[in-house]
Amino acid sequence: MSQKEIIATNKAPQAIGPYSQAVKVGDTVYLSGQIPLIPETMELIAGDIKAQAQQVFNNLTEVAAAAGGSLDDAVKVNISLTDLGDFAEVNEVMAGVFKQPFPARACVQVAALPKGASIEVEVILSL
Template sequence: MSEKEIIATDKAPHAIGPYSQAVKVGNTVYLSGQIPLIAETMELVIGDIKAQTAQVFNNLSAVASAAGGTMNDAVKVNISLTDLNDFAAVNEVMSSVFQQPFPARACVQVAALPKGADVEIEVILVL
């Protein structure tokens, strides 16, 4: 097995639990789930689901960059929403982040997310 490399950046929120922002093994990078926190203040973005989702993708992009990649290196995206009625709005933001061919994806509704967030997204990159 390839050696693990821990990826960290101050341009994304620091971990709020016992996990790393990302872990790189070989050319694969596993980005931990991000919620719509502002890195500098660790406060949730105030606004609709589009604003929250945009912040999540900004956070993920910062971590991807620290790993030497971009969101275009994404092969898998997992989205958790507290309300599946937000599905179309999240798709709209996601379509502005990724280019074709799009990564594989799952989207599920969950009962709750950390800090009362409405959306959490995790990504796997292959560099």
């Protein structure tokens, strides 16, 4: 059985619960869901859904780097939105973050997210 390696960086928001920013097992890295928190203040970024989505992907980029990879290594992305009306804008941001071939993805609407966030994204990397 592969050893678990806990991934942590100060360049992304610290966990707001009993979880790790990411866990690496073998060549697979599981990045915990990120909401649009500014790492230095742990406050939600101001702005529309595009600004929030960009902050989320910035946070995920830093965690991926701490794991020795990048979002180019993403194989699966799970997006939770409090309003599926934001779907098109989030797609625009995602298209600027990921290159083809794009990772697999799910996007669902949820009733609420931590700290009143509008978006949360989790990613699985294959290094």
